Amino acid sequence: MNAMEPHDIAKDQQRSLSATIIHGFQQIISHNVFGPLTALIVVSVVFSIGTFGAFLSLDNIQTILSLAGLLAITTLGSSSVILIGGIDLSPEGVIALAAIMCGFLVKNPKTATDIGFLALPVVMLVGLCAGFINGLINTKLKIPSFIATLGMWFATLGLAVIISRGETTPFLDPRLQKL
Structure with missing residues (x-):
């Protein structure tokens, strides 16, 4: 039985991490989360630009979360x-x-x-x-x-x-x- 070299173990872990990340993105896309998430990001960017950054301020985010x-x-x-x-x-x-x-x-x-x-x-x-x-x-x-x-x-x-x-x-x- 051959023992794996340390660099082989690191490559397997890196492949495993990459596969996990890719699988996570596939899950997000397959569960129709990608559209609303994209819309949320676009709306946040538009409001942030329109309010000169005040929309993404800590006080405003706390207000939004408390109201939500x-x-x-x-x-x-x-x-x-x-x-x-x-x-x-x-x-x-x-x-x-x-x-x-x-x-x-x-x-x-x-x-x-x-x-x-x-x-x-x-x-x-x-x-x-x-x-x-x-x-x-x-x-x-x-x-x-x-x-x-x-x-x-x-x-x-x-x-x-x-x-x-x-x-x-x-x-x-x-x-x-x-x-």
């Missing part, structure tokens, strides 16, 4: 519904109701209530209840998810507008403003 957080969480929650062949139209209304409830439960100029971080489990419970009701309507009453979640969207959005009287409720608690 809510969308990412909503997307993750909705993806399970979509994977089983349903549709959920209610997140906008549920998020609006939860935000208004949180605004009224923490320090604000409209109410004397201030339960601080305890407002977070309360607003999570609001979302949980809305999802539970959607699930019951869909499974027990056999109403299609499109109709059930459309109704929940209107109900929760309407309730949010009624509770807030159509006005913004600012959070004055500095700890929660950072979230």
Whole structure:
């Protein structure tokens, strides 16, 4: 049995690394990630040029990522519904109701209530209840998810507008403003 020379081992590792990189690019292209990724890069370059570099500043990237957080969480929650062949139209209304409830439960100029971080489990419970009701309507009453979640969207959005009287409720608690 012949022992491999050190330079042969290095060549095999280099070939293996090259094959891995090529395989990775092939996977990206075959999964239709290349188009959106290219579009993202082009849009970022155009905005960076158009704003004289301010678009790719650290502050702006932090702002974009913090604003994308809510969308990412909503997307993750909705993806399970979509994977089983349903549709959920209610997140906008549920998020609006939860935000208004949180605004009224923490320090604000409209109410004397201030339960601080305890407002977070309360607003999570609001979302949980809305999802539970959607699930019951869909499974027990056999109403299609499109109709059930459309109704929940209107109900929760309407309730949010009624509770807030159509006005913004600012959070004055500095700890929660950072979230």
